[in-house]
Amino acid sequence: RPSSCRSPASSGPQDLAGVAGGGSSGSTAVPRSPPPLRVHNHFEGASLLTTKRGICESMSKLYLPLGRDPFGAVPLTFIVREGTSDPQFALWREAFEAFDAAAGQ
Structure with missing residues (x-):
């Protein structure tokens, strides 16, 4: 049965960082940080x-x-x-x- 706290896009323990014991039961899972936000204030040719x-x-x-x-x-x-x-x-x-x-x- 899938965990209720895992997002639908999450595919398993490889989506967790800083997990003691590689995601085994009883460990505290820390979700990976999202990639840094990239903001652009210009468009080429415009x-x-x-x-x-x-x-x-x-x-x-x-x-x-x-x-x-x-x-x-x-x-x-x-x-x-x-x-x-x-x-x-x-x-x-x-x-x-x-x-x-x-x-x-």
Whole structure:
């Protein structure tokens, strides 16, 4: 008769780790740990939808031709490609200083 505490996918003592005496009666069985969870926050070839840069560019291309502000729908984003010499960096600095002054810090 199968044990009531064994999952249907369990096939026997080989599914147990740390078992004294190899799963014989009277021993304490410790179930194996599940494999580590693997989380992915991106998909190959889908960077226009799965990266901040891609989302920013996609939303800008969608909203700007319609005369709408894309940052009313997504957070204010700056894509700085060339360090401090990039024009986007200057825009970021202006926005940062404006927010800093508004916060009174």
